[in-house]
Amino acid sequence: MISKIVRYASAHKWLSVFVICGILLEVAYTMVSPLSLKYMIDEAFTPKNAALFVLILTIMLASGLISVGAGIGGDYSLSRLSGHIVERIRSGLFGQMQKQAPEFFAGYRSGDMITRFTSDISAMERLISFSFPYTLKEGIGGVVGLALLFQLQWKLTLAMIGGTLLVFIGPRLLQGRAERFNRQVKEEQERFANTIDEHLKGYKTIRGLALQAVMKQRAHAHIRSLFTLGLRQSLTNSLLERLPVTGLLGLNGIMLGYGGYLIFQDELSIGSFVAFLTLFMSFGTSVSNLAMVLPLVIEAKVSYSRIDEVMRHRPSVEEPEQPVALPPVSREIRYEGVSFGYTDDAAALSDIELNIPAGSLTAFVGPSGSGKSTALELLLRFYDPKRGRITLDGVDLRDVGEAELRGQMSVVFQDTFLFNDTIRHNLLAGADTATEADMIRAAREAAIHETILKWKNGYDTVITGQGGSLSGGQRQRLSIARALIRRPSILLLDEATSALDPATEADINELITGMKGQRTIVMVTHRLSSAQQANPIVVFKDGQVVEAGSHEELLGRDGLYREMWDKQNGFTLSGDGFHAKIDGKRLSRLPFLQGIDMEALESVSSLFASEAYVSGQTIVREGDEGDKLYIIVRGTVAITRGGEKVATLQDGDYFGEIALLRNIPRTATVTAVEPTTVLSLRRSGFTELTNQYPQLRETVESTLLSRLK
Numbered sequence: 124m125i126s127k128i129v130r131y132a133s134a135h136k137w138l139s140v141f142v143i144c145g146i147l148l149e150v151a152y153t154m155v156s157p158l159s160l161k162y163m164i165d166e167a168f169t170p171k172n173a174a175l176f177v178l179i180l181t182i183m184l185a186s187g188l189i190s191v192g193a194g195i196g197g198d199y200s201l202s203r204l205s206g207h208i209v210e211r212i213r214s215g216l217f218g219q220m221q222k223q224a225p226e227f228f229a230g231y232r233s234g235d236m237i238t239r240f241t242s243d244i245s246a247m248e249r250l251i252s253f254s255f256p257y258t259l260k261e262g263i264g265g266v267v268g269l270a271l272l273f274q275l276q277w278k279l280t281l282a283m284i285g286g287t288l289l290v291f292i293g294p295r296l297l298q299g300r301a302e303r304f305n306r307q308v309k310e311e312q313e314r315f316a317n318t319i320d321e322h323l324k325g326y327k328t329i330r331g332l333a334l335q336a337v338m339k340q341r342a343h344a345h346i347r348s349l350f351t352l353g354l355r356q357s358l359t360n361s362l363l364e365r366l367p368v369t370g371l372l373g374l375n376g377i378m379l380g381y382g383g384y385l386i387f388q389d390e391l392s393i394g395s396f397v398a399f400l401t402l403f404m405s406f407g408t409s410v411s412n413l414a415m416v417l418p419l420v421i422e423a424k425v426s427y428s429r430i431d432e433v434m435r436h437r438p439s440v441e442e443p444e445q446p447v448a449l450p451p452v453s454r455e456i457r458y459e460g461v462s463f464g465y466t467d468d469a470a471a472l473s474d475i476e477l478n479i480p481a482g483s484l485t486a487f488v489g490p491s492g493s494g495k496s497t498a499l500e501l502l503l504r505f506y507d508p509k510r511g512r513i514t515l516d517g518v519d520l521r522d523v524g525e526a527e528l529r530g531q532m533s534v535v536f537q538d539t540f541l542f543n544d545t546i547r548h549n550l551l552a553g554a555d556t557a558t559e560a561d562m563i564r565a566a567r568e569a570a571i572h573e574t575i576l577k578w579k580n581g582y583d584t585v586i587t588g589q590g591g592s593l594s595g596g597q598r599q600r601l602s603i604a605r606a607l608i609r610r611p612s613i614l615l616l617d618e619a620t621s622a623l624d625p626a627t628e629a630d631i632n633e634l635i636t637g638m639k640g641q642r643t644i645v646m647v648t649h650r651l652s653s654a655q656q657a658n659p660i661v662v663f664k665d666g667q668v669v670e671a672g673s674h675e676e677l678l679g680r681d682g683l684y685r686e687m688w689d690k691q692n693g694f695t696l697s698g699d700g701f702h703a704k705i706d707g708k709r710l711s712r713l714p715f716l717q718g719i720d721m722e723a724l725e726s727v728s729s730l731f732a733s734e735a736y737v738s739g740q741t742i743v744r745e746g747d748e749g750d751k752l753y754i755i756v757r758g759t760v761a762i763t764r765g766g767e768k769v770a771t772l773q774d775g776d777y778f779g780e781i782a783l784l785r786n787i788p789r790t791a792t793v794t795a796v797e798p799t800t801v802l803s804l805r806r807s808g809f810t811e812l813t814n815q816y817p818q819l820r821e822t823v824e825s826t827l828l829s830r831l832k
């Protein structure tokens with residue numbers, strides 16, 4: 124920690140020199156003034172030498188003035204120097220954080236990082252602007268004072284050193300505990316910050332599901348723990364400060380007794396004794412001041428190690444040493460034998476061979492977890508392949524600098540992240556060379572220009588709550604405009620429309636399709652209706668590409684694409700996405716309804732009711748009574764068992780079918796992870812219908828009960 128601070132300080136040589144000179148002059152004055160007392164008493168007062176008295180007094184006054192001037196100059200230089208160093212640590216930490224790959228952000232929660240930027244950096248700031256110079260000043264003062272004390276009376280000084288050792292033993296013994304408590308307080312602060320962060324981000328879910336009491340309980344537990352840990356920390360810290368001061372009191376007693384004895388033995392003059400006492404007092408003050416600084420140094424040491432942990436984190440994706448230029452892609456993007464895994468033992472992608480022609484609209488589709496988003500994130504160079512390479516017109520992505528790459532590619536995610544700023548600043552942020560005309564052109568392309576003009580302040584309208592004041596479609600159009608403003612040759616979209624209502628999704632899909640031919644577009648979607656216009660459509664399964672071709676080609680192949688298409692079709696959905704219907708033909712494709720008459724199936728279809736869930740809402744809770752079958756018309760749900768996620772289901776998937784026959788408690792919890800519309804069928808209605816169509820009951824029983832066994 125110290126060597127790093129010294130290195131930072133050495134970048135500001137003159138300021139460092141001023142700080143050190145200021146400290147040295149102040150120390151010199153503190154040391155010399157007790158000595159002048161000795162000469163004043165022994166050489167001027169005792170022999171009544173008025174001329175020497177005036178001379179010594181003048182020297183004392185002059186050096187006092189110099190010391191004050193040096194102190195003020197030193198303080199000014201120190202403020203500037205510590206400001207520069209803290210500035211460097213702050214921007215270094217920020218830069219380091221920005222360089223990291225997504226797995227870094229998955230490892231740190233926002234509270235962890237915010238605490239490093241706030242309280243940890245403040246602890247470093249206190250160390251640099253106060254503890255460090257203070258230690259230097261008191262340390263030099265102590266050493267010089269000791270030398271002078273030896274020179275005045277070595278026996279008395281030796282006795283004093285023996286006593287001083289006692290002063291240090293207590294703090295030394297307590298230091299380990301103090302470090303531990305400091306670390307625990309920091310960690311607890313981090314956890315509390317994370318809870319507050321969750322509360323801020325998840326306030327809708329918390330209110331919607333009446334989770335306030337749970338959150339309050341959690342916050343209260345942190346507050347209690349902060350109280351207990353804080354108490355331990357401050358008790359240990361105050362003990363650390365108090366012990367040396369108490370030790371010094373005893374030491375004072377010894378000094379007075381032994382010093383008096385030496386005077387009676389004529390081994391010490393009165394002037395020397397007064398000088399010794401004054402010097403000893405300032406030496407003692409230096410020692411106790413050093414001990415007082417110790418808790419601050421310990422705190423800074425803990426904070427430094429936490430900052431250093433981030434600073435040492437090597438980004439998994441590194442900048443090339445000699446980046447190559449990347450002209451707009453004009454031929455193709457190629458995946459050549461690309462394999463990748465987030466961990467060493469699980470492969471997310473295996474041996475992907477893919478050719479994406481420049482100017483094409485390509486779609487990556489496939490079931491949840493099949494690797495399509497990973498394939499896109501490799502193209503964004505959020506990660507590097509473990510084997511193989513991705514090339515743009517033959518240039519390996521690893522040879523291209525980050526800025527160059529981002530100049531060529533823009534991305535739109537499902538979660539639109541907008542800054543709390545004006546529309547203008549949101550659109551132009553980072554696009555340094557973009558003009559007003561570019562902004563309007565991009566907004567027009569994203570079909571949002573007219574809407575913006577209708578707002579009272581037009582492009583100067585301030586977006587609040589990270590875009591919460593806008594509709595989902597408006598947010599997504601703004602994100603698309605923001606991506607287009609840089610005129611990227613490659614536009615990437617990761618489930619950019621899947622959380623929107625059907626009408627808005629169709630509008631934005633039309634917009635994307637309209638851009639075909641102007642640039643290379645790669646979109647990831649689990650909804651095949653969004654991918655229909657793309658060519659090639661690349662189908663992923665278990666980390667591999669299993670099919671690729673146009674919509675018509677893939678439908679004709681009877682493979683996974685056909686299977687997914689059949690699964691996702693057969694529903695009608697209102698434009699707002701709240702009301703759905705399923706037709707008999709679609710029902711006939713459910714494994715437990717196969718072979719049933721169409722008339723019976725049409726009757727079953729009329730019994731289904733629509734249910735719409737917002738993101739985060741629970742559809743079915745583990746252990747609850749099971750009385751309904753659900754079919755997901757649109758959306759994504761997470762299946763968790765005992766708090767652990769076991770699967771993700773999407774459009775066309777179903778769950779809870781056993782409930783049609785028996786009231787068996789639900790074996791898992793199902794939660795919507797994006798706005799989700801389901802169709803539900805109650806057991807009571809279904810049972811009534813089976814009286815009319817006995818075949819229905821027999822078929823369902825034979826398929827589902829065999830599974831139960």
Ligand SMILES: Nc1ncnc2c1ncn2[C@@H]1O[C@H](COP(=O)(O)OP(=O)(O)OP(=O)(O)O)[C@@H](O)[C@H]1O
Binds near residue numbers: 465466471492494498
């Ligand atoms: N950050 C991560 N850390 C560890 N494993 C991950 C991470 N992201 C994805 N995976 C795993 O990698 C595999 C591929 O995930 P990926 O997100 O690419 O699939 P996907 O087809 O896009 O599915 P979805 O649409 O559900 O996101 C899955 O097994 C997933 O669990």
